[in-house]
Amino acid sequence: MSHVADVDLHITDLDALGAAAEAAGFELVRDVKIYNWFGSFLNDWNDTDRAAIHRGIPEELFGTCDHKLRRKGASEGEYEIGLTRVPGREGYTPLYDSYGNGKQLERALGGAGLPALKQGYAAQVSAKQLRKQGYSVRITQQTDGKLRVRGSR
Amino acid sequence: MSAKELDVVIGTDGRMRFVYDDDLAGLIPAGYTCPIRRASHVEPTADGKWAADMRPALDLMTTAQVEALGQIQMAVACAPLMLGPFDTRAEALDAEVAWLKQFAGV
Numbered sequence: 001m002s003h004v005a006d007v008d009l010h011i012t013d014l015d016a017l018g019a020a021a022e023a024a025g026f027e028l029v030r031d032v033k034i035y036n037w038f039g040s041f042l043n044d045w046n047d048t049d050r051a052a053i054h055r056g057i058p059e060e061l062f063g064t065c066d067h068k069l070r071r072k073g074a075s076e077g078e079y080e081i082g083l084t085r086v087p088g089r090e091g092y093t094p095l096y097d098s099y100g101n102g103k104q105l106e107r108a109l110g111g112a113g114l115p116a117l118k119q120g121y122a123a124q125v126s127a128k129q130l131r132k133q134g135y136s137v138r139i140t141q142q143t144d145g146k147l148r149v150r151g152s153r
Numbered sequence: 154m155s156a157k158e159l160d161v162v163i164g165t166d167g168r169m170r171f172v173y174d175d176d177l178a179g180l181i182p183a184g185y186t187c188p189i190r191r192a193s194h195v196e197p198t199a200d201g202k203w204a205a206d207m208r209p210a211l212d213l214m215t216t217a218q219v220e221a222l223g224q225i226q227m228a229v230a231c232a233p234l235m236l237g238p239f240d241t242r243a244e245a246l247d248a249e250v251a252w253l254k255q256f257a258g259v
Contacts, residue, residue: 002172002249004213004259005189009167010182090182110165118167126161126169126180133176135159146258147163151176152156 009118010091011083013125014067017092020120024109026069026081035068035082037097057086057095066092069117071108081105081114123147162259170259172250192257193249195242203245204237207252214257222256 011017018028065082074080079102083092094114096105110116126149127137135151142148161171161180171177173189181189192213194206211219211234225233236252239245253259 002192002246002253003189004192004210004253004257005169005171005173005177005181006213007169007181009169012182113166115165115167119163119165122161122163122167122169126163126177129177129179130159130161132179135157135176142162144258145165149161149163151159151161 009122011094011121012091013121013128016124016128017069017083017121019124020117021069023120024116025072026108026117027072028067028069030067032068033065034063035065035080035095036070036077037063037079037082037102038099039063057093061086062095065095069094071104079105081117119147123149127151160254160259172253172259192253192259195245195249197242198238200238202238202240203242204235204239205245205249205252207234207236207249207256210253210257213259218257 014028014030021028061084063082065084067083069081069083071078071080079097079100082095084095085091086093094117096102096114098106098112106112106114108116110119123139127139130137130149130151133151133153135153138150138152140148140150159171159174159176161169161177163169169180171180172192190209190213192207192210194209196204196206198204214222222233233252233256236248237245239248
């Protein structure tokens with residue numbers, strides 16, 4: 001008999017995140033405390049899927065981070081993605097401002113919620129686990145947009 | 154030793170789904186409750202062969218996946234929720250994993 005596991009994403013492996021970011025044209029900058037964003041919270045956005053304040057992120061964390069992602073070749077002041085420890089959550093939560101040039105972040109990483117980054121990270125973590133167990137790994141994208149990470153040995 | 158193949162399927166939200174194997178246990182974060190649910194039963198039959206009952210997998214599938222499976226059932230006039238009989242338990246286990254990949258997207 002088989003059992004199926006369904007695992008939520010938690011960003012805890014910075015090496016895997018760095019590799020996923022690199023593949024998407026970003027770079028991981030470790031151990032920094034601020035990331036570029038608009039700079040102040042206006043509380044004028046009510047998109048419950050996207051606005052961080054509606055997703056349980058405390059306002060005081062906006063603009064703060066433990067690490068960050070920036071676009072390779074980013075210009076001075078270009079918005080970035082903070083990787084922030086949010087109380088009560090496992091791992092790092094990506095925070096970013098999608099206003100202004102922040103739209104480029106979403107465009108580059110698959111849209112609202114940065115699905116391409118999340119998928120890429122999960123693929124890196126899966127591949128790493130499989131390689132550790134002696135498998136060779138192949139990653140393919142399915143027609144429904146999902147990634148399949150296949151390990152063979 | 155025969156070749157072994159494991160798949161991890163990753164949704165656009167980064168959620169990972171896979172048929173549980175000890176080699177993938179490291180993907181389940183320590184201290185985190187991960188739902189691991191039964192997808193099938195593999196049992197011996199009265200005549201000494203093996204069969205896989207896939208009905209538990211229906212609870213793991215999306216509505217769209219169940220509807221697609223229903224259409225296949227109607228088209229080929231069979232009930233692919235019961236697999237077998239197989240001569241060996243290993244064949245039944247292989248068949249159930251193939252079924253999960255085909256119909257349940259894992």
